[in-house]
Amino acid sequence: MAHAYTPGLRVTERALIRKRRHLPLPGDIHVQVGDSVTADQLVASTALPGNVTNLNVAHELACAPEDIPDYLTVSVGDAVQTGDVIAETKAFWGLFHSVATTPVSGTVEAASELTGQVLIRGEPIRVELDAYLDGTVIEVEGDEAVTVEARGALLQGILGVGGEAHGQLKLLVASPDAPLAPDLIDEQCAGCVLVGGSLVGLDALRAAAEVSAAGIVVGGIDGGDLDEFLGKPLGVAITGQEDLGTSLVLTEGFGEMQMAAQSFELLAARDGQRASINGATQIRAGVIRPEVIVPEPGATWEAEEAEAGAGLEVGSEVRLIREPYFGRLASVTGLPEQLQEIETQARVRVLLARLADTDEEITVPRANVEVIQR
Amino acid sequence: MPDERRLRSILATDCGSTTTKAILIELVEDEYRLRVRGEAPTTVEAPYEDVTRGVLNAVSEVEELSGRRLIRDGSIIRPQDGNEGVDAYLSTSSAGGGLQVMVVGLVRSMTAESAERAALGAGAIVMDVLALDDGRRDFERIQRMRELRPDMLLISGGVDGGETRRVVEMAELVGAASPRARLGARYELPVIFAGNADAREAIEHTLADTVALTIVDNLRPTMERENLGPARTEIHELFLEHVMAQAPGYSELMTWTDADIMPTPAAVGALIEAIAERDGINVMGVDIGGATTDVFSVFGGVFNRTVSANLGLSYSIANVLAETGLPNILRWVPPRWEPDPGKLGNAIRNKMIRPTTIPQTLSDLTVEQAVAREALRLAFEQHKLLATELKGVQRQRDIADAFATAGAQTLVDMMALDLLVGSGGVLSHAPRRNQAALMMLDAFEPEGVTRLAVDSIFMMPQLGVLSGVNEQAATQVFYRDCLIPLGTCVAPVGRARPGSLCLRGRLAVGERAEEFEVQTGEMRLIPLAEGESAEMTLDPLRRFDVGAGPGRALTATVHGGVVGVIIDARGRPLQLPEGETEHAAAIRAWNDELQVYATGHEPAPQGR
Numbered sequence: 012m013a014h015a016y017t018p019g020l021r022v023t024e025r026a027l028i029r030k031r032r033h034l035p036l037p038g039d040i041h042v043q044v045g046d047s048v049t050a051d052q053l054v055a056s057t058a059l060p061g062n063v064t065n066l067n068v069a070h071e072l073a074c075a076p077e078d079i080p081d082y083l084t085v086s087v088g089d090a091v092q093t094g095d096v097i098a099e100t101k102a103f104w105g106l107f108h109s110v111a112t113t114p115v116s117g118t119v120e121a122a123s124e125l126t127g128q129v130l131i132r133g134e135p136i137r138v139e140l141d142a143y144l145d146g147t148v149i150e151v152e153g154d155e156a157v158t159v160e161a162r163g164a165l166l167q168g169i170l171g172v173g174g175e176a177h178g179q180l181k182l183l184v185a186s187p188d189a190p191l192a193p194d195l196i197d198e199q200c201a202g203c204v205l206v207g208g209s210l211v212g213l214d215a216l217r218a219a220a221e222v223s224a225a226g227i228v229v230g231g232i233d234g235g236d237l238d239e240f241l242g243k244p245l246g247v248a249i250t251g252q253e254d255l256g257t258s259l260v261l262t263e264g265f266g267e268m269q270m271a272a273q274s275f276e277l278l279a280a281r282d283g284q285r286a287s288i289n290g291a292t293q294i295r296a297g298v299i300r301p302e303v304i305v306p307e308p309g310a311t312w313e314a315e316e317a318e319a320g321a322g323l324e325v326g327s328e329v330r331l332i333r334e335p336y337f338g339r340l341a342s343v344t345g346l347p348e349q350l351q352e353i354e355t356q357a358r359v360r361v362l363l364a365r366l367a368d369t370d371e372e373i374t375v376p377r378a379n380v381e382v383i384q385r
Numbered sequence: 386m387p388d389e390r391r392l393r394s395i396l397a398t399d400c401g402s403t404t405t406k407a408i409l410i411e412l413v414e415d416e417y418r419l420r421v422r423g424e425a426p427t428t429v430e431a432p433y434e435d436v437t438r439g440v441l442n443a444v445s446e447v448e449e450l451s452g453r454r455l456i457r458d459g460s461i462i463r464p465q466d467g468n469e470g471v472d473a474y475l476s477t478s479s480a481g482g483g484l485q486v487m488v489v490g491l492v493r494s495m496t497a498e499s500a501e502r503a504a505l506g507a508g509a510i511v512m513d514v515l516a517l518d519d520g521r522r523d524f525e526r527i528q529r530m531r532e533l534r535p536d537m538l539l540i541s542g543g544v545d546g547g548e549t550r551r552v553v554e555m556a557e558l559v560g561a562a563s564p565r566a567r568l569g570a571r572y573e574l575p576v577i578f579a580g581n582a583d584a585r586e587a588i589e590h591t592l593a594d595t596v597a598l599t600i601v602d603n604l605r606p607t608m609e610r611e612n613l614g615p616a617r618t619e620i621h622e623l624f625l626e627h628v629m630a631q632a633p634g635y636s637e638l639m640t641w642t643d644a645d646i647m648p649t650p651a652a653v654g655a656l657i658e659a660i661a662e663r664d665g666i667n668v669m670g671v672d673i674g675g676a677t678t679d680v681f682s683v684f685g686g687v688f689n690r691t692v693s694a695n696l697g698l699s700y701s702i703a704n705v706l707a708e709t710g711l712p713n714i715l716r717w718v719p720p721r722w723e724p725d726p727g728k729l730g731n732a733i734r735n736k737m738i739r740p741t742t743i744p745q746t747l748s749d750l751t752v753e754q755a756v757a758r759e760a761l762r763l764a765f766e767q768h769k770l771l772a773t774e775l776k777g778v779q780r781q782r783d784i785a786d787a788f789a790t791a792g793a794q795t796l797v798d799m800m801a802l803d804l805l806v807g808s809g810g811v812l813s814h815a816p817r818r819n820q821a822a823l824m825m826l827d828a829f830e831p832e833g834v835t836r837l838a839v840d841s842i843f844m845m846p847q848l849g850v851l852s853g854v855n856e857q858a859a860t861q862v863f864y865r866d867c868l869i870p871l872g873t874c875v876a877p878v879g880r881a882r883p884g885s886l887c888l889r890g891r892l893a894v895g896e897r898a899e900e901f902e903v904q905t906g907e908m909r910l911i912p913l914a915e916g917e918s919a920e921m922t923l924d925p926l927r928r929f930d931v932g933a934g935p936g937r938a939l940t941a942t943v944h945g946g947v948v949g950v951i952i953d954a955r956g957r958p959l960q961l962p963e964g965e966t967e968h969a970a971a972i973r974a975w976n977d978e979l980q981v982y983a984t985g986h987e988p989a990p991q992g993r
Binding site for chain 2: 060062063064065076120121123125126128130132169170233234235238244245246247248264265266294295332333334335337353354355356357359375376378379381
């Protein structure tokens with residue numbers, strides 16, 4: 012076996028990025044093919060059917076469900092306002108008069124003679140999609156979706172939380188091994204995508220949310236701090252729906268971890284430029300990685316191809332992603348064919364590598380490295 | 386497909402979320418045996434979006450390893466002709482997230498629970514269970530139905546002839562929510578009604594225009610009886626018609642197979658049921674994966690399956706940490722490797738985000754196996770809660786029952802369990818089989834005399850679908866090639882002072898006889914090789930029960946395996962020593978006696 016598939020994260024200065032902006036239901040498209048758009052520009056919108064509230068009118072009027080039609084004062088399809096009477100019993104010499112009023116505004120959706128329930132559908136829920144990226148509209152799919160394209164730098168993280176945001180990149184540390192201290196975050200950070208080094212703590216996260224920073228990109232975080240920030244333990248890596256005020260993208264993982272030099276340099280070189288960030292992550296089949304995109308408006312250069320899975324070859328640069336070498340960089344020096352026994356006594360496929368920082372020759376399972384993709 | 390009695394070769398695949406596994410079974414001298422296996426990445430997701438590519442890749446590996454040509458013009462050659470092709474091709478699937486079902490019932494512990502059992506038994510992941518007494522308000526139930534996008538929805542409620550109004554009320558909520566199917570945005574959601582027969586007309590009136598409704602026999606026709614078969618069959622039909630037909634490449638794959646494609650867990654369940662029925666034994670199986678842990682059991686002929694959706698060893702490993710807490714994990718880690726708790730929490734979370742990595746150091750391995758114990762233990766707890774006698778059944782009660790406040794009795798009786806089978810990477814691929822045995826003992830606490838085994842390469846899904854076509858082939862391969870017998874565990878139930886005598890015993894194999902005494906709190910490993918069996922006499926002290934009653938002797942035939950016979954005298958329920966020193970000493974002693982981990986200088990164990 013000359014090479015093995017090893018999952019890796021893209022870190023590249025020249026990516027062609029396409030984002031499909033897809034409505035949950037057909038609606039209105041506000042742009043045309045060829046339009047230049049900014050990240051915050053509305054490109055599509057629709058209205059979802061409102062939430063339904065049910066009211067058991069038979070119960071309210073103390074009558075049999077099949078008698079409901081006699082007492083309803085509204086019809087299916089009628090618009091109603093909160094507090095409107097929707098059913099009433101006929102007064103018997105002015106006595107024993109009962110009414111049922113709607114607790115919400117909306118439209119009468121159904122009235123059941125079987126159960127006595129009346130369903131009121133609330134006002135439609137508006138959904139608006141912005142472009143997310145500074146770029147160009149390259150495709151419009153009927154009344155459902157548009158695709159925005161941009162050339163620029165792309166950095167995929169290992170895990171994120173929080174959804175899409177955009178703002179100016181703001182470098183807050185001098186080196187990739189420096190933690191992002193909370194006192195570095197001030198009002199100037201409002202609306203910005205903050206770049207830290209090796210670690211962000213709970214205080215810094217809260218400071219960033221306090222000033223409404225768009226996001227943070229950093230090497231690592233302590234698991235306990237992330238749980239505190241989320242308000243609950245992160246049990247599975249399926250994220251993106253959190254409403255935290257600030258999105259977070261981790262480039263390396265849990266613990267204090269120096270951001271990979273290539274990632275740090277890419278971001279540092281773009282300090283002050285507009286960026287889009289998305290913490291949404293799904294580490295399951297159909298993997299979604301969090302990302303930071305720094306578009307380069309007007310660029311026409313040839314983009315680097317995204318490799319489906321880089322091959323491991325002698326000379327490949329890899330990051331070690333498991334103890335005892337977690338987080339260190341190495342270059343592959345050998346890919347033995349035969350399975351080898353490791354310390355655990357498991358027989359696995361291994362590779363030989365030389366550590367970048369100490370030149371030490373090591374043997375590690377192939378499953379425990381990721382190729383540094385460019 | 387040729388008559389099953391003449392099947393000379395069978396190819397079977399299991400299309401998992403990440404890997405498609407193929408096995409080739411051949412009839413050799415009147416016995417079915419596994420010939421080779423192959424695997425390849427599953428290709429349901431972009432950029433391929435065609436499951437058949439992964440199947441062909443896995444089958445290509447089988448071709449290379451077996452030297453038998455199996456593919457021609459992009460499809461599988463059938464029937465077998467000389468050294469080409471196979472007589473039957475079968476498949477299971479859990480790709481693309483498996484079969485996701487939402488359940489609606491009336492009372493959570495009665496009709497809703499019966500519906501949940503039906504869905505789980507059909508191989509589904511139950512996304513949520515809505516019931517009148519689930520503590521939610523109607524708008525929250527509607528919101529939930531709208532948020533989740535299941536593959537199908539199963540509505541139960543009411544016994545036949547009972548009241549209909551509440552069932553229809555729940556159906557009205559379903560209609561109001563208009564839930565949409567996960568796959569195929571423009572398709573109506575398949576909904577099965579398996580409730581009160583008297584409500585059928587009203588349900589049809591309420592739902593026929595908004596969903597793709599089918600009606601089957603009530604799954605709880607009376608309080609005393611469940612009738613899960615029709616609902617399970619319909620779930621399977623809809624799985625094929627809607628879910629499989631929508632998933633990329635499955636329409637094509639369905640034309641290749643000689644029997645319906647089964648959801649993977651349903652196939653495993655079918656195999657466990659077949660084995661229990663054939664041998665007249667109580668069986669429990671567990672499959673611990675990266676994201677989920679499935680537990681299957683057959684006690685007294687009653688089959689149950691549960692899936693713990695977020696208990697797994699990679700994608701869900703951080704959830705195991707969240708649910709059980711770090712101290713419960715640390716209690717299993719041998720003291721010489723116990724790492725810093727803060728770093729350990731981060732290391733576990735790092736496995737979640739890099740799920741394909743494997744432990745390289747012994748320290749890392751012990752932590753991963755400690756987490757596995759907790760995942761298995763929690764999944765087993767959930768299983769015991771669902772695998773119960775029917776709730777809501779009126780019984781004559783004696784005075785003792787009247788004081789008991791517990792709900793229905795669980796069907797899981799560990800003293801009556803005959804065979805415990807472990808499956809999934811952490812058990813099947815543990816560097817030492819002894820590690821798998823101890824993980825299973827710690828998590829499941831078998832009682833009395835129980836055989837232990839692991840699934841060698843996780844081929845139970847393929848054998849499960851095969852059991853419906855040719856049971857003989859499935860059971861022969863299961864016992865000969867799939868199961869690796871670990872041996873037998875003897876675990877007295879009871880408690881006594883640590884160090885006091887727990888039981889005396891005698892083990893006889895042919896000419897060889899061995900007498901032993903085991904103290905409370907000890908574990909003892911007695912070698913008994915795979916294929917060997919022995920007569921064992923067990924004489925517990927009066928505080929302990931090995932199956933014949935407290936203090937009563939028992940003679941049983943015990944079977945050997947790659948580990949041997951384990952006498953687990955730690956007591957049941959299992960309690961670890963409380964003092965730090967005593968705890969450390971006990972863990973060390975058990976690991977040493979069972980030769981669980983290498984001490985750094987002995988060679989790796991040989992054998993399977």
